[in-house]
Amino acid sequence: MNFTLSIKQRQIRQMARQFARAELAPIAKEIDEEGRFPWEAVEKMGPLNFFGMQAPRQYSGAELDSISYCLVIEEISRVCGAMGLTLAVHNSVVVYPLSIFGNDDQKAKFIPPLATGGKIGAFCLTESNAGSDALAIESTAIRDGDSYIVNANKIFVTNGGVADTLIIFTSVNPGDVKKGFSAILVERGSPGFELGLLENNCGMRANPVCSIVLTDCRVPKANLLGQEGDGFKIAMTALDTGRIGIAAQAVGIGQGALDASLKYAKERIQFRVPLARHQAIQMMLADMGTMVEAARLLTLQAAHIRDQGGELAGPSAMAKLFAGRTASKVASMGVQIHGGYGYSKDYPIERYFRDARVTEIYEGTNEIQQIVITRELLKRGED
Ligand code: CAA
Numbered sequence: 001m002n003f004t005l006s007i008k009q010r011q012i013r014q015m016a017r018q019f020a021r022a023e024l025a026p027i028a029k030e031i032d033e034e035g036r037f038p039w040e041a042v043e044k045m046g047p048l049n050f051f052g053m054q055a056p057r058q059y060s061g062a063e064l065d066s067i068s069y070c071l072v073i074e075e076i077s078r079v080c081g082a083m084g085l086t087l088a089v090h091n092s093v094v095v096y097p098l099s100i101f102g103n104d105d106q107k108a109k110f111i112p113p114l115a116t117g118g119k120i121g122a123f124c125l126t127e128s129n130a131g132s133d134a135l136a137i138e139s140t141a142i143r144d145g146d147s148y149i150v151n152a153n154k155i156f157v158t159n160g161g162v163a164d165t166l167i168i169f170t171s172v173n174p175g176d177v178k179k180g181f182s183a184i185l186v187e188r189g190s191p192g193f194e195l196g197l198l199e200n201n202c203g204m205r206a207n208p209v210c211s212i213v214l215t216d217c218r219v220p221k222a223n224l225l226g227q228e229g230d231g232f233k234i235a236m237t238a239l240d241t242g243r244i245g246i247a248a249q250a251v252g253i254g255q256g257a258l259d260a261s262l263k264y265a266k267e268r269i270q271f272r273v274p275l276a277r278h279q280a281i282q283m284m285l286a287d288m289g290t291m292v293e294a295a296r297l298l299t300l301q302a303a304h305i306r307d308q309g310g311e312l313a314g315p316s317a318m319a320k321l322f323a324g325r326t327a328s329k330v331a332s333m334g335v336q337i338h339g340g341y342g343y344s345k346d347y348p349i350e351r352y353f354r355d356a357r358v359t360e361i362y363e364g365t366n367e368i369q370q371i372v373i374t375r376e377l378l379k380r381g382e383d
Pocket of ligand 1: 089232
């Protein structure tokens, strides 16, 4: 086993780190408070190919290996969780499934503008009655000549407020949702396309999470991703990869919370010495650092397995479960180290604390990851 990053991977990490420090650190607090999507940062990320990390080179992508991809997501999330989320969802659950399941025409049409950051992607699975139980969707796509008439009410759509290209999960067979489960590419502005409620979320506030309503929306049949009935496999394949990205995001948030806590522990004087000299604080910092490092290793291992073409469901679920819990725990310990100041918006730790929590929920709750992990363990047990 080789734990050493290649020179190229270290360069990519350094580039992402420098970008995050120069361009995101100065605005992270403000965009969180204002709930503002930072187009000025997005414009600068496009030329760095941050939106095309998972896209093939022939479609203007960077075609990065998964480890490099995780390093970028970690560095961005370390400074700004909301931008880490935008990139993770766009790359992992939109561009990646498009490049795997799209036909040549779809790839040529949809990937280049996504890969260059000219357009933003969104993945629309969740509905009011279909969260963890993804097969319970009620959206429909009924064939009408060369089109589908799509009716859908999707909620909690990450990037929803700014997305141009959306993968909508729906059923072409309302009588047998599972059999008809299908993925259809819908463009913002299509007739019958409407932005719904913008969520007033606890964290990740710079990401415009909203609902998307499609009413009798006519979509060309050519926008069907894969075949009719392939939708669940496409959703699960996307999420297997996506969960590695969310794990990397959680590692970044945990690392950011640790960075903020180390800084504060060195500056804050209590009982005539910096907090960092008190053993109680040292013990917390040691646990925080150890947890973040363990989460990073599990995440990079899942990325490595992906790069080797290995079975992903179990490793990605383990990485997301552990890294999400780590981010929440480490950020909470960071608040504790900051004492009363940790509860104030004057210090970044409260933002990490709010941003961390959702990494235990989206792209499958902790409990869904546990289901996936146990299924894999039981399968392995049979080997
Ligand atoms: N890869 C490929 N195929 C898979 C798969 C995988 N990882 N997991 C399951 N499948 C296939 C199965 O083989 C099965 O196929 P057959 O019917 O041909 O045998 C089919 O899919 C159905 O599988 P299950 O019987 O296992 O289905 P289930 O109803 O028990 O559900 C589940 C499985 C793992 C719980 C799944 O429903 C799940 O992951 N739920 C969570 C959904 C989720 O993560 N939602 C988050 C929304 S995305 C998001 O957060 C938005 C965002 O923008 C961040």
